[in-house]
Amino acid sequence: MSLVAGRGPLSRDPAGWFSPPIPEVVYVEPHPRRVQGVRDGRVVIDTEGALLVHRCDHPLSYAFPVGEVGDLPHEPVPEAPGYVRVPWEAVDTWLEEGRRLVHYPPNPYHRVDCRPTNRRLRVAVDDATLVDTTDTVIVFETAVQTRLYVDPAHVRTDLLQRSDTTSYCNYKGHATYWSAVTGDRVVADVAWSYDDPLPETLPIKGFFSFDTERVEVLAELPQPTFGRRI
Numbered sequence: 001m002s003l004v005a006g007r008g009p010l011s012r013d014p015a016g017w018f019s020p021p022i023p024e025v026v027y028v029e030p031h032p033r034r035v036q037g038v039r040d041g042r043v044v045i046d047t048e049g050a051l052l053v054h055r056c057d058h059p060l061s062y063a064f065p066v067g068e069v070g071d072l073p074h075e076p077v078p079e080a081p082g083y084v085r086v087p088w089e090a091v092d093t094w095l096e097e098g099r100r101l102v103h104y105p106p107n108p109y110h111r112v113d114c115r116p117t118n119r120r121l122r123v124a125v126d127d128a129t130l131v132d133t134t135d136t137v138i139v140f141e142t143a144v145q146t147r148l149y150v151d152p153a154h155v156r157t158d159l160l161q162r163s164d165t166t167s168y169c170n171y172k173g174h175a176t177y178w179s180a181v182t183g184d185r186v187v188a189d190v191a192w193s194y195d196d197p198l199p200e201t202l203p204i205k206g207f208f209s210f211d212t213e214r215v216e217v218l219a220e221l222p223q224p225t226f227g228r229r230i
Helices: 199-204
Strands: 026-030 035-039 042-047 051-055 061-065 083-085 093-096 099-101 112-117 121-125 128-133 136-141 144-150 160-169 173-182 185-193 208-210 216-219
Touching (some): 160 185
Antiparallel strands (some): 035 042, 144 208
């Protein structure tokens, strides 16, 4: 999704620009990794011959040789004769080199950089300050909002309560969510953390980040230059 979605270079609203401009394109590339699909406990796709299809305003998708999809529902990929797309929901579980995937294939152009920084993060709910520190980690992630994460040693964890909400990211792993409790008031899911992150994001293991829509967050983040030629 990084090339063709959000502000990616092949999206309809790119962060940068091509000179000269290029027309809308579909980019197809070999993907020499082992991709498996499991349905009803049985492996129904097992191939190293998949392609990746980057199509503007569509999730990244696999294309498989037509002879390798058996009786699974599929449709041809016009840009790759002899290959077909299988709906994501056609199998119970997708695996790539043994890693379980959610929603879409991992993108080879998606990058996550975690850097220690002295950018300030201040978080407050009602009259209580949850965080106020310059000892933070900044996470740059392709096509995703830049965020600050903070060690729990700098957080009023006594005002946080683990919620039942969870999520999964193909690049960071399983997220745990936390609600703020101040007196009789509970503000749901104000923060999240990754207790056992994937290798790409080990520097933020156990660290907290906060939802700017649910609590008051002051974060010293880079100012976007979208739409400006510099």
